[in-house]
Ligand code: SF4
């Protein structure tokens with residue numbers, strides 16, 4: 001079994017690792033990953049005590065009674081190019097990525 005592989009201009013190969021999951025328990029909602037992703041994959045959401053997700057504004061610093069904390073979510077996973085910039089910048093190691101099996 002092989003993995004989806006990119007051939008770079010100098011002939012080297014690179015295996016992209018696509019975002020699979022963000023650990024909601026570890027995530028502190030800092031938004032760093034959102035800022036480095038150029039593919040509109042991610043979305044910040046509010047999470048209430050039952051784990052239900054609620055729409056929030058990423059620039060809104062006000063704590064809302066409707067949710068317990070903010071967490072990053074994968075809203076458009078199909079846009080991911082597997083660059084792993086989000087995982088590298090995450091201070092809490094929330095990300096799980098994987099290569100695409102062919
Ligand atoms: S791997 Fe790259 S494209 Fe995919 S979610 Fe992370 S930063 Fe965005």
Ligand code: SF4
Nearest residue numbers: 027028030031033090
């Ligand atoms: S960088 Fe990590 S801790 Fe911060 S919002 Fe993204 S997933 Fe959560």
